[in-house]
Amino acid sequence: MQDHYDAVALEGRWQQRWRNEGTYEVDNDDPRPPYYVLSMYPYPSGPAHMGHVRNYTFGDLLVRYRTMRGDGVLSPIGFDSFGLPAENAAIRTGEHPRTFTEARIAELSSSLGRIGAVYDLRRVICSHDPEYIRWTQWIFLRFFEAGLAYRDSAPVNWCPGCRTVLANEQVLPDGSCERSGDLVEHRELAQWFFRITAYAQRLLDDTAGIDWPERVKNMQRNWIGRSEGTELGLPIADADGRPRHDVPPVEVFTTRPDTGFGITYAVLSPEHPRVDELTAPSHRAAVEDFRRSVATQSEMERLSTEGFLDKRGVACGTSVINPFTGRPVPLYLADYVLMTYGTGAIMGVPGEDQRDWEFAVAHGLPIVRTVQPPDGWDGEAYSGEGPSINSEWMDGLALADAIERAADWLESEGLGQRKVNYRLRDWLVSRQRFWGCPIPMVLCEACGYRPVPESDLPILLPDDVDFLPTGQSPLNAHAGFLEASCPDCGGAARRETDTMDTFVDSSWYFLRFADPTNGGAPFSGEAAARWLPVDQYIGGIEHAILHLMYARFFTKALADIGVAPAGLSEPFARLFTQGMIRLGGAKMSKSRGNLVAPEEILDRQGADALRLAHLQVKPPQDDVDWEDFGIDGCAKFLARVWRLVTGEAETGASARSGDPTVADLEIDRGAHRLTERVTRDFDRWSYNTAVAACMEFTNDLYRYLQAPGGPHGETLDGAIDRLLLVMAPMVPHLTAELWERRCGRHIHIEPWPIADPEKLRAERVTLVVQVNGKVRDRLEVDAAIGESEAVEHALASERVQRHLDGDSPRRVIARPPKLVNLVV
RNA sequence: GCCCGGAUGGCGAAACUGGUAGACGCAGAGGGCUUAAACCCCUCGGUUCGAAUAGAGCGUGUGGGUUCGAAUCCCGCUCCGGGCACCA
Numbered sequence: 001m002q003d004h005y006d007a008v009a010l011e012g013r014w015q016q017r018w019r020n021e022g023t024y025e026v027d028n029d030d031p032r033p034p035y036y037v038l039s040m041y042p043y044p045s046g047p048a049h050m051g052h053v054r055n056y057t058f059g060d061l062l063v064r065y066r067t068m069r070g071d072g073v074l075s076p077i078g079f080d081s082f083g084l085p086a087e088n089a090a091i092r093t094g095e096h097p098r099t100f101t102e103a104r105i106a107e108l109s110s111s112l113g114r115i116g117a118v119y120d121l122r123r124v125i126c127s128h129d130p131e132y133i134r135w136t137q138w139i140f141l142r143f144f145e146a147g148l149a150y151r152d153s154a155p156v157n158w159c160p161g162c163r164t165v166l167a168n169e170q171v172l173p174d175g176s177c178e179r180s181g182d183l184v185e186h187r188e189l190a191q192w193f194f195r196i197t198a199y200a201q202r203l204l205d206d207t208a209g210i211d212w213p214e215r216v217k218n219m220q221r222n223w224i225g226r227s228e229g230t231e232l233g234l235p236i237a238d239a240d241g242r243p244r245h246d247v248p249p250v251e252v253f254t255t256r257p258d259t260g261f262g263i264t265y266a267v268l269s270p271e272h273p274r275v276d277e278l279t280a281p282s283h284r285a286a287v288e289d290f291r292r293s294v295a296t297q298s299e300m301e302r303l304s305t306e307g308f309l310d311k312r313g314v315a316c317g318t319s320v321i322n323p324f325t326g327r328p329v330p331l332y333l334a335d336y337v338l339m340t341y342g343t344g345a346i347m348g349v350p351g352e353d354q355r356d357w358e359f360a361v362a363h364g365l366p367i368v369r370t371v372q373p374p375d376g377w378d379g380e381a382y383s384g385e386g387p388s389i390n391s392e393w394m395d396g397l398a399l400a401d402a403i404e405r406a407a408d409w410l411e412s413e414g415l416g417q418r419k420v421n422y423r424l425r426d427w428l429v430s431r432q433r434f435w436g437c438p439i440p441m442v443l444c445e446a447c448g449y450r451p452v453p454e455s456d457l458p459i460l461l462p463d464d465v466d467f468l469p470t471g472q473s474p475l476n477a478h479a480g481f482l483e484a485s486c487p488d489c490g491g492a493a494r495r496e497t498d499t500m501d502t503f504v505d506s507s508w509y510f511l512r513f514a515d516p517t518n519g520g521a522p523f524s525g526e527a528a529a530r531w532l533p534v535d536q537y538i539g540g541i542e543h544a545i546l547h548l549m550y551a552r553f554f555t556k557a558l559a560d561i562g563v564a565p566a567g568l569s570e571p572f573a574r575l576f577t578q579g580m581i582r583l584g585g586a587k588m589s590k591s592r593g594n595l596v597a598p599e600e601i602l603d604r605q606g607a608d609a610l611r612l613a614h615l616q617v618k619p620p621q622d623d624v625d626w627e628d629f630g631i632d633g634c635a636k637f638l639a640r641v642w643r644l645v646t647g648e649a650e651t652g653a654s655a656r657s658g659d660p661t662v663a664d665l666e667i668d669r670g671a672h673r674l675t676e677r678v679t680r681d682f683d684r685w686s687y688n689t690a691v692a693a694c695m696e697f698t699n700d701l702y703r704y705l706q707a708p709g710g711p712h713g714e715t716l717d718g719a720i721d722r723l724l725l726v727m728a729p730m731v732p733h734l735t736a737e738l739w740e741r742r743c744g745r746h747i748h749i750e751p752w753p754i755a756d757p758e759k760l761r762a763e764r765v766t767l768v769v770q771v772n773g774k775v776r777d778r779l780e781v782d783a784a785i786g787e788s789e790a791v792e793h794a795l796a797s798e799r800v801q802r803h804l805d806g807d808s809p810r811r812v813i814a815r816p817p818k819l820v821n822l823v824v
Numbered sequence: 825g826c827c828c829g830g831a832u833g834g835c836g837a838a839a840c841u842g843g844u845a846g847a848c849g850c851a852g853a854g855g856g857c858u859u860a861a862a863c864c865c866c867u868c869g870g871u872u873c874g875a876a877u878a879g880a881g882c883g884u885g886u887g888g889g890u891u892c893g894a895a896u897c898c899c900g901c902u903c904c905g906g907g908c909a910c911c912a
Contacts, residue, residue: 215906218828222908229912254912267912312910336910346912354825355910423911544907616849618836623905628836630850637849643864680840689838692848699848706865768844773893775844813892819843823892 005642007606007635011733015113023748024063024075024118028515028527032072036531037062038510038572040539040547041078044104045085048111050581050626051540053598057611058578058620058687059538060117064729065682068752074531075118076513078125079105082502084162087435090467097435098463101128111599116607116732123516127437127505132512134458135522136505137440139558141451144441146561148195149429151449155271155339156428158187163472164432165191186295191430192439192498196553200224200422202569203552212575213621216544223545225423229255230407231343232416234266234320236278237328243321250274250320250331253342253421256352257410258402260324261391262370264360265348267313267332270294271339278331280317287333290314294335312336313359322347323415324391334359342421350381357381371399427550429501434461434473436499444486444493453487459495473497506547507554510534510571511564522563529565537572544577576685579623596626608731609635615687615730637695638734641727644701645720645738663704663711669759670700671719676755678726687730694727725753769794770821771803785817794820 018024039059042052063075086097086104105126112119125132143149156165161182177184196203204224207217233249243249250266268275270291279287313334322329329348336355337346350360351369357380360367372389373382388394388402397405410416430439438459440452452459462481465474475481475497486493508522515527532555539547555571558564583596601610612634618624674697681690701719704710711719721742728735728747739747762783767790769777777799781790791814794800800822809822 215828219907222827225908225911227911252912256912334910336912338911341911343912349912353912356912421911423908541906616836625836628850630836633849640864684840688836689848692838695848702865766844770843770893773843773891778844811892813843815843819893821843821892 003646005639005734007608007638007734008603010737011114011116011607014733014736015116018118018748019113019121022120023746024067024073025120025122026072026074028530030072032070034074034530035066035071035536036074036534037066037536038074038076038513038534038538040537040543041080041506041509042108043080043083043085044101044108046104047107048115048598050596050598052108052112053115053610054578054581054614054620055538055540056112056115056117057614058576060115060611060732061615061682061687061729062536062538063118064732064748065752067748068725068728068750070751074513075120076123076125076516077109077112077117077119077121078123078509078513079108079127080502080506080509081105081126081128082436082499082505084433084435087433087467090435094467096463096465098128098461101435111602114602114607115598115611118732123513125509125512125516127502127509128435130458130460131519132505132509133437133460135512136437136500136508137452137457137459138454139508139522139554139563140440140500140504141454141457142561142563143194143557144451146557148198148557148561149192150195151190151192153188153190154193154428155186156189156191157184158189159184162433165189165428165430191428192441192500194427194429194553196427196550197422197424199553199556200226200424201420202556203424203549206552206556206570210570210575211573213577216541216548216575216577219544220549223424223549227255227421227423229253229419229421230257230410230416231419232257232260232323232347232410234263234323234347237319237321241319241321241328247277250278250345251343252345252347253419254347254349256349256403257406257416258388258391258394258397258399259349259352259370260322260347260406260410261394262349262351262368263322263324263329263347264350264366264368265329265332265363266320267334267337267346267348267359268316269337269339269344270333270335272333272344275316275333278316278318283315283317286314287316290333313363315363323410323413330365332359332363340425341423352381352383354381354383370394427501427553429504430498431501432473432497433499434465434467434475436502437505438475439496439498439500441496442484442486442493443496444489444491446491447486447488449496450487450493452484473499475499503546503550507550508558510537510551511555511558525563525565528568532565532568533570533573535573537575539575539577540580541577542580548572548575576621578620579618581624581626583626601631605631605635606733608638608734612638612691612731616691618688620685620687637698638731640702641698641723642734642738644698645724645742660715661709661711663707663709664715665763667701667704667711667715667719669762670697671722672755672759675722675726675753676760679752679755682729690726691730694723694730697723722753725750765817767793767817768819769797769800770819771800772823773821774803776800776803781817783817787814787816790814790816790820794822 037059039055048056063073066073081101086101089095089100090097140149158165159177159180159182161177161180176182204221204226207220210217231251231253233251235243235249236247238244250268252266268278275287275291313332316331316333318331319328320331321327337344348356348359348365349370350357350365350367352371357367359365368390369382370388370391371382371386373386385399388397391402394402394405407418411418438461440457440459441449442452443449462478465478467474482495482497484493484495485491511523511528511532514531515523518524551571555564556569559566559568598610609631613629613631616634617629674693677693678690681687681693701716724735724739724747732748736747739745764780765783767779767781767785768775769779777797779793779797781793791812804822804824807824809824811823813821813823
């Protein structure tokens with residue numbers, strides 16, 4: 001065992017061996033306890049980038065660790081292989097997205113292998129695989145049957161750059177496209193939706209039972225945005241200011257029904273369906289102008305007009321009745337009232353809402369306070385706690401009581417009812433793109449949109465297509481694809497050319513992994529029940545809302561319609577979100593051109609050094625700067641371990657015999673302590689400290705070996721065994737090689753070492769002696785020292801005596817064997 | 825504006841339930857090995873005063889508090905990061 005550490009050569013050998021021997025393949029009837037580790041499947045963009053390396057290193061560590069712990073670990077990998085980049089490349093070069101994508105998959109797959117990540121490669125799935133398409137479409141049809149998929153005309157976010165509709169989630173707060181950065185426009189289009197809002201409450205409630213980072217759960221709760229309030233009707237006023245009974249009232253939603261006496265106006269969204277009906281002839285021209293200007297505004301412009309509320313609203317020339325006072329108040333249109341939230345209309349209560357206050361001032365409307373602001377209040381609207389005023393039968397009530405009383409009154413008078421609103425909208429899944437899963441519907445002139453029969457699945461994308469520079473989906477021009485017959489009447493029909501948002505594919509792939517070759521169903525209930533929920537899901541924080549929310553929705557919906565096991569309500573029992581990698585302060589990404597290619601490091605220093613650097617640099621959940629990585633230091637440490645184990649380092653240990661030395665005892669104890677620390681650190685995602693523990697122990701071994709009176713050969717062997725075993729999940733190649741050389745066995749199927757509690761206990765410990773809380777001395781004492789003995793020792797210390805200044809301690813706090821604090 | 829996190833040496837960080845602040849690594853200094861350099865091995869290192877390997881003071885963003893004892897718990901503030909945001 002004298003040759004030098006050649007990481008690159010030995011890594012290739014081991015990677016091949018794990019693949020050939022199927023070391024990490026697991027069957028669905030494996031007798032070991034099931035454990036499902038999943039790293040988010042990647043979009044195949046070519047060779048792995050540093051973010052991939054980080055993600056798959058963490059996942060791989062866990063797969064190997066749990067395997068050594070005795071679990072039957074399901075470790076699958078797949079590719080999120082539909083999506084825009086392949087289609088953009090096709091538009092540029094003419095290469096079919098499928099061949100383009102498959103080349104990228106081969107590259108990515110190979111680089112994942114090169115970092116030493118191991119998977120059950122029999123279970124690989126790709127979103128664009130015909131079998132996967134079949135079951136994605138099959139699920140769409142089940143959702144359609146269940147009323148969870150529907151077509152509706154809706155104002156949509158249209159990205160002119162991508163020439164497609166975007167989900168709300170894909171529009172950035174400044175109104176630009178998440179992907180292309182183009183300004184998103186508003187258009188009215190008929191689109192396919194998934195009814196995720198039907199699950200809003202369950203998606204909210206069930207966050208309580210999953211072991212996810214609080215931050216992510218919080219983001220999801222924010223996104224769902226539950227709001228409790230009351231919906232009430234404001235009757236339309238006639239010319240004399242009396243309520244009309246021949247037309248329905250304007251419905252508004254409010255969280256503050258207690259402010260009802262302060263309603264001094266009402267506002268409709270410009271898109272509200274009753275605008276025409278409720279506009280007086282005298283105001284029609286102004287209202288029409290206003291609606292046109294709003295429609296052509298981008299989200300950005302609409303936001304930028306903040307602060308000029310006089311220009312952002314227009315009067316309708318009609319009035320509605322404040323049901324609390326019975327008096328008429330004017331009706332307006334304003335662009336800040338959204339048709340997509342609540343009822344698309346609001347009541348204006350300037351006294352308690354700052355935006356309403358500003359609107360009232362801009363339009364010369366009266367302001368009536370209905371909550372008494374605190375003394376010295378010099379602000380405008382007051383939305384805090386306080387007794388009701390100017391509110392007749394509510395006067396004097398505290399805020400919470402007033403809200404209840406007002407809601408009760410509205411309900412008892414038949415004027416309104418309590419209601420819960422959510423910010424969450426239905427999921428728009430239509431994309432006017434080619435490279436996605438076709439939506440399995442046809443449009444029959446006679447029957448309308450009809451689902452294609454199950455026997456026709458999968459509906460596949462044609463190969464003979466031309467990509468136009470306009471970016472239009474070539475499906476619209478492909479006669480063979482378009483042509484269809486109606487499954488109901490048999491008449492001519494046109495196939496749907498919209499494809500599904502790629503988030504649909506990633507909303508159920510983790511279920512398919514449980515049963516990836518099932519030809520009669522997306523997966524069997526039995527297989528899903530065995531593996532799901534995923535025991536540990538690992539991915540980037542950037543998926544905190546979209547992917548994770550959609551996957552949760554799918555899991556619940558599939559369980560409800562009897563496809564997934566009834567008891568399966570959540571897909572991912574535990575979630576870990578790793579931090580991003582930055583370079584020069586910016587997130588590393590292809591579009592920024594600041595990628596560091598892992599391949600170069602793999603060629604030079606090897607996968608183990610790169611993996612170790614990822615583990616060591618920072619706590620895994622933190623964002624990390626590439627500048628902070630110490631690859632060289634990690635490579636140096638691995639070479640140090642190599643020399644220690646192969647005996648290149650001078651040991652002389654094997655020559656020793658006889659009674660155990662102090663070094664023997666301490667090294668043995670250190671080895672058990674190492675085992676304990678690494679185990680605990682793995683279980684709590686503290687990989688940086690696990691690496692530190694290994695380095696520390698290695699340093700200790702070197703020092704002991706050089707000091708006179710070193711350890712016996714057996715002690716050293718035992719210590720090295722433990723060191724290699726606990727390092728195996730982190731640096732799998734080096735440890736596998738050294739282990740095989742030592743004992744001819746395969747380290748990755750060895751059992752995980754257990755720390756002997758007896759050996760964790762030290763015999764001598766440091767007793768800290770404080771005087772008035774300041775450390776004045778440190779004494780080596782027996783670990784079993786008693787309280788009085790510890791105090792005795794402390795008082796005997798010369799340094800301590802000096803600080804006691806002749807006094808005897810007024811109070812003694814003894815925590816043997818670690819600390820004595822003398823108070824004078 | 826609302827909701828979450830953070831803040832510790834030159835740098836990344838560690839400190840399990842309040843009990844030795846700075847483990848481990850990077851960068852740095854010194855020494856050993858070597859004809860020499862690299863590699864490798866060992867040692868040092870928060871800061872101030874001090875000749876000191878003597879001793880002492882000060883130190884975990886900031887101001888208070890609780891406690892024998894606070895990086896850790898409580899209250900106020902500052903700064904940084906993230907999420908949501910005309911949401912009625």
